[in-house]
Amino acid sequence: MKLIYSSKALPITIENYIASSFEYDRWVISDYYNKVAIGYEYGFIVTTKEDVIDCNSLSALALYTSIFVEKLTLLIKYAVGVSLNAPHNQVVHRRTRAIDVRELPKGWNSNYKEVDDYLLNTLTGCHISVTPFPQNAVMPVSAMDELKTALENYDGLDETMKDLIAIHNSAVEADERACYLILGKVLEIINLLYPYERKHGKDRRINDIFPELLPLFGEVTIKDLMGMANSRKETRHYCYRDNKVHEPLTAIGAETYYQRIDALALQIIRKALGLPSVIISTGQGEQ
Numbered sequence: 339m340k341l342i343y344s345s346k347a348l349p350i351t352i353e354n355y356i357a358s359s360f361e362y363d364r365w366v367i368s369d370y371y372n373k374v375a376i377g378y379e380y381g382f383i384v385t386t387k388e389d390v391i392d393c394n395s396l397s398a399l400a401l402y403t404s405i406f407v408e409k410l411t412l413l414i415k416y417a418v419g420v421s422l423n424a425p426h427n428q429v430v431h432r433r434t435r436a437i438d439v440r441e442l443p444k445g446w447n448s449n450y451k452e453v454d455d456y457l458l459n460t461l462t463g464c465h466i467s468v469t470p471f472p473q474n475a476v477m478p479v480s481a482m483d484e485l486k487t488a489l490e491n492y493d494g495l496d497e498t499m500k501d502l503i504a505i506h507n508s509a510v511e512a513d514e515r516a517c518y519l520i521l522g523k524v525l526e527i528i529n530l531l532y533p534y535e536r537k538h539g540k541d542r543r544i545n546d547i548f549p550e551l552l553p554l555f556g557e558v559t560i561k562d563l564m565g566m567a568n569s570r571k572e573t574r575h576y577c578y579r580d581n582k583v584h585e586p587l588t589a590i591g592a593e594t595y596y597q598r599i600d601a602l603a604l605q606i607i608r609k610a611l612g613l614p615s616v617i618i619s620t621g622q623g624e625q
Contacts, residue, residue: 341386341399343407347372347379348420350475358482362489364388364402367410369480380418380480384410410485412507413492416608417485419616420475421510488611499610502527506603515572518587521599522567522574525560528602534561544602553618554601558594566595 352371359368366385371378384407390396415421495503505527509520532543541559544551567573571584572592578584587595605616 339390340388341390341396341403343384343403344370345381345383345411345414345422347374347381348418348422348475349377350380350418350420350477351378352380352480353476353478355480358480360482360486361387362486363406364399365406367482367485367489369482371480382410382414382485409492410489412503413485413488413611414481415507415510416503416604416611416613417481417488418475418477419604421507423511425511425513484613487613491610491612495610498527498531499607502531502603503607506600506607510600517596518570518572518592519574521596524603525563525567525599528599528606529560529564531606532560548602548605550615551598551601551605551618555598558598560602563595563598566591570595 347370355371357369357371359366361367364387366387368383368385369380370383371380384403386399386403388395388399390399411422492500492503502524505520506524509517509524512520532547534541534543541561543560544555544558566587568575569584570587570591571577572587573595576583601616601618608614608616
C-alpha cells in the first residue's frame with residue numbers, strides 16, 4: 339500500500355486540462371481537476387513510490403513525505419499563482435467585498451447553516467440565502483510542468499531567496515491584520531536583492547528591471563511602497579518617534595499595497611526558479 343497526500347482544491351479553471359504526473363525523488367506528483375457546483379477545482383496528489391510494509395516504514399515515509407509536501411506547498415504559489423493556504427483562496431486580494439461573509443474564527447464551530455436554513459424555510463419574501471464562492475483563476479494548461487521545474491531548481495537557491503519564498507508564503511497565508519506587516523518584511527528583502535541607487539534620482543527599478551509589472555504599478559515605485567511600509571500603523575511601524583500613531587491604510591491603499599508587493603515577489607521568485615515572467619493585464623491601480 340502506498341502513502342498518499344492530497345491537497346485541498348484551488349478555485350481554478352483550466353482551458354486545456356490534460357491529467358499528468360511526474361516523479362521526484364521518493365514520490366510521484368499528479369494533479370486532479372473537477373467540475374463543482376460553481377466553477378472548477380484543481381489540486382495535487384503526492385504518492386510514495388515505496389510501499390508501506392510495517393509500522394516503522396509508515397512512520398519514516400510519513401516523516402519524509404510531510405517534509406517534502408511542506409516544500410511543495412511553498413512552490414505551488416509560484417507555479418499556480420495562488421497560495422494553497424490563503425485565508426480566502428482569492429486570486430486578487432480584496433480588503434472590501436460586495437457581500438462580506440466571514441470565515442469562522444479558527445478553533446470555532448457555528449450553527450450558522452442551521453439558522454440560515456431555518457430562516458429560508460420559515461420566512462417568506464424577506465430572506466435571501468447567499469452562497470459565497472472564490473474568485474476563480476484561469477490557466478491555459480495545468481501547472482505540472484512549472485511545478486516540476488520549481489522543485490528541480492529550489493534546492494539550488496541561495497539562503498536569501500529561500501527566506502523570501504518562506505516569508506512571502508507566510509504573508510499571503512496570514513489574516514488581514516498580520517499580512518500587511520509581513521509584506522513589509524517581504525519588501526525589505528526585495529529592497530536588499532535590488533537596492534535603490536540614489537545617485538540615479540527617481541527610483542526606476544520597476545521600469546528598468548520589471549517593466550512587465552508597470553500595468554499594476556503605474557507611477558508607484560518600490561521606494562513608494564517602502565514609504566507606505568514605514569508609515570502605516572498596520573505595517574512595519576505602529577507609531578512615529580514621538581509616539582504618535584501612524585495613519586491606517588485605506589481600503590484601496592491596503593489592496594494595492596498587497597497586490598503590488600505580492601506580484602513583485604511572485605515575479606522575482608518565478609525568475610529565480612527558472613519560470614517565465616508573469617503577465618499583468620489589469621488597468622493601472624491607484625495607491
